Amino acid sequence: MSTNQTRFFAPAKLNLFLHVVGRREDGYHELQTLFRFLDFGDWLEFIPTPEAAIDRSSGNEAVSIDEDLIIRAARLLQSQSGSSKGVEISVEKKIPLGAGLGGGSSDAATTLLALNQLWELGLSSSELKELGLSLGADVPVFIQGHAAWAEGVGDRLSAVELPPTTYLVVIPPVNVATSRIFSDSKLTRNSPLITIADYQAGESRNDLEKVTCRLYPEVGEVLEWLGDYGRARMTGSGAAVFIELENTAFGQSILAQMPEMWRGFIARGVDFHPFWRKEH
Numbered sequence: 001m002s003t004n005q006t007r008f009f010a011p012a013k014l015n016l017f018l019h020v021v022g023r024r025e026d027g028y029h030e031l032q033t034l035f036r037f038l039d040f041g042d043w044l045e046f047i048p049t050p051e052a053a054i055d056r057s058s059g060n061e062a063v064s065i066d067e068d069l070i071i072r073a074a075r076l077l078q079s080q081s082g083s084s085k086g087v088e089i090s091v092e093k094k095i096p097l098g099a100g101l102g103g104g105s106s107d108a109a110t111t112l113l114a115l116n117q118l119w120e121l122g123l124s125s126s127e128l129k130e131l132g133l134s135l136g137a138d139v140p141v142f143i144q145g146h147a148a149w150a151e152g153v154g155d156r157l158s159a160v161e162l163p164p165t166t167y168l169v170v171i172p173p174v175n176v177a178t179s180r181i182f183s184d185s186k187l188t189r190n191s192p193l194i195t196i197a198d199y200q201a202g203e204s205r206n207d208l209e210k211v212t213c214r215l216y217p218e219v220g221e222v223l224e225w226l227g228d229y230g231r232a233r234m235t236g237s238g239a240a241v242f243i244e245l246e247n248t249a250f251g252q253s254i255l256a257q258m259p260e261m262w263r264g265f266i267a268r269g270v271d272f273h274p275f276w277r278k279e280h
Helices: 069-081 103-118 125-133 139-144 178-182 196-200 209-215 217-226 248-257
Strands: 006-023 029-049 054-058 086-092 148-152 156-159 166-171 241-245 263-270
Touching: 006 103, 006 139, 006 263, 029 103, 029 166, 054 069, 069 086, 069 103, 069 125, 086 103, 103 125, 103 139, 125 139, 139 148, 139 156, 166 217, 166 248, 178 209, 209 217, 217 241, 241 248, 248 263
Parallel strands: 054 086
Antiparallel strands: 006 029, 029 086, 029 148, 029 263, 148 156, 166 241, 166 263
16 A cells, blocks of 8 residues: 555535526526635545555545445446546545535545546546536636636536635534526526626625525525625525635634534635646
8 A cells, every 4th residue: 555645625616696597408407606615624644555456444434435425426436537546535525525615526536636646637628617517517626726707517617716705604404405406496497697787796695595594494494694795696596505704813702603413614705726836
């Protein structure tokens, strides 16, 4: 077994807005959204091995091995590249499941990026994004590695620069099933396309909020409560809700009043994925 141990960060993300603008014949939804990474996330450690086995030694126990996007990403990369190398993976999980913070997608992207480097495969970012898209619609933005305006199923990405912002994120104790939200008959699927200027003028929302709050009332309770302190918005399909903060002290004062059954944290928005930051 190799003694070369390498840790990589997998950042959480926020959807600063999310509009559903259509539905394709294959059932996938056409979206418009703005992705931003956070300096909060998971840590993954990879120990390359000469044998072909791909193992998860610790962490992420709430997800079975075969359903774990980390393992699926490693197996996919190994299969598509023809690599005979293996890896032992440990996970320090911070991003909650079913929160709309992109934890599974970010972990999968970090796995593809890290193993492409550690196994010395030399795949391009475009090739990795293509593999990532087969694992989930949010994976490509983490591989591209920059805050992005996204369209299509989330795969048409345009890098954007965003002003420095600190966020307070609050998560109720509920795991939202994204597929349940997108399959709901009452979901808005015909929002008009907007421009970045429209977004900057405040003409945006999260089209999934109404359905999520109806199916998971706990999310609506957080939106209402956090709305007393700023413009509260759900990220992704939920359950996490966020507001922008003027300063960290204000966020800490809100957290001190937060109901005990909820989880909350303060994080800074970042434009670059840490894997790529050294190149910018």
